[in-house]
Amino acid sequence: MGYILAISNRKGGTGKTTVSVNLAAELARAGRRVLLVDLDTQNHCAVGLGVKVGHGEPTVHDLFRPGPPALASLVRATAVPGLNLVPADPVFEHGSGSRDEGLLKAALADPGLQAAFDLVILDTPPSLDLLLINALTAADGLIVPYVPHHLSLEGVRQLMRVLYKIKSRANPGLKILGFLPVMVAEHIRQHKVVTASIAHQFGAPRVLPGIRTDIKLAEAFGTGQPVACYAPKSRAAEDFAALGRFCEAALGPVAEAAAPAMRNPSRK
Ligand SMILES: Nc1ncnc2c1ncn2[C@@H]1O[C@H](COP(=O)(O)OP(=O)(O)OP(=O)(O)O)[C@@H](O)[C@H]1O
Numbered sequence: 106m107g108y109i110l111a112i113s114n115r116k117g118g119t120g121k122t123t124v125s126v127n128l129a130a131e132l133a134r135a136g137r138r139v140l141l142v143d144l145d146t147q148n149h150c151a152v153g154l155g156v157k158v159g160h161g162e163p164t165v166h167d168l169f170r171p172g173p174p175a176l177a178s179l180v181r182a183t184a185v186p187g188l189n190l191v192p193a194d195p196v197f198e199h200g201s202g203s204r205d206e207g208l209l210k211a212a213l214a215d216p217g218l219q220a221a222f223d224l225v226i227l228d229t230p231p232s233l234d235l236l237l238i239n240a241l242t243a244a245d246g247l248i249v250p251y252v253p254h255h256l257s258l259e260g261v262r263q264l265m266r267v268l269y270k271i272k273s274r275a276n277p278g279l280k281i282l283g284f285l286p287v288m289v290a291e292h293i294r295q296h297k298v299v300t301a302s303i304a305h306q307f308g309a310p311r312v313l314p315g316i317r318t319d320i321k322l323a324e325a326f327g328t329g330q331p332v333a334c335y336a337p338k339s340r341a342a343e344d345f346a347a348l349g350r351f352c353e354a355a356l357g358p359v360a361e362a363a364a365p366a367m368r369n370p371s372r373k
């Protein structure tokens with residue numbers, strides 16, 4: 106069975122989508138068959154990967170509407186070999202639709218998807234709603250990107266409260282893979298203090314190799330490419346390569362491939 110990794114923080118603007126897109130691309134580059142599922146109605150993953158989603162086209166949010174389609178029918182190819190996307194619906198209203206907290210987990214259990222992908226990455230909205238709960242209920246592991254400012258600690262704490270609730274009932278197996286500092290500037294004292302506080306609360310081994318501030322990430326996003334394609338020699342590309350190596354080691358070897366990566370070449 107493929108590994109399901111959620112990228113979450115209760116706070117907005119902490120690099121969740123940037124990490125989801127670039128880590129997904131990095132792990133696809135390393136040979137994993139990756140499915141990125143965008144649960145945030147801002148639909149930024151499609152933008153960051155240059156995938157056009159027309160009005161009324163199927164999205165992950167159709168799962169939460171009456172008569173849901175199979176998740177496999179929502180998968181779109183991207184320009185990155187080995188990386189596929191299920192986009193989000195910008196007009197889905199948070200809080201509307203099904204109240205089933207296990208809906209995404211059930212949809213991901215589809216044997217066709219299980220055979221087609223080694224890894225599912227879930228980009229999540231910052232709001233504490235059913236979409237975030239669905240992601241944490243479905244996930245095997247969690248990465249929490251945070252900007253090392255004092256205000257970020259509250260967002261991390263709020264997410265941990267949700268996480269412990271979900272661990273205690275729907276998903277006891279959920280593990281924190283790590284806390285990922287992003288937009289790091291090593292010379293800023295506050296960054297060191299906040300990261301030291303995270304290490305103190307959750308254990309130093311849970312603090313992942315960080316992503317430094319690099320405008321190339323925003324530029325790459327604007328051109329619809331991962332930074333490894335747009336600026337392969339940049340600091341950000343270097344940092345995502347290091348994060349990719351960490352995740353490769355944490356996830357272990359890819360299980361024997363049962364089927365080629367799912368592609369739907371009619372859509373992009
Ligand atoms: N390491 C970085 N260096 C410079 N800019 C960055 C970095 N990481 C993210 N950004 C920028 O910060 C902004 C917020 O990032 P992003 O959209 O990934 O956050 P988010 O947590 O997904 O936001 P939201 O909560 O709205 O979904 C974007 O403009 C992005 O380009």
Ligand SMILES: [Mg+2]
Nearest residue numbers: 121122145149
């Ligand atoms: Mg986002």
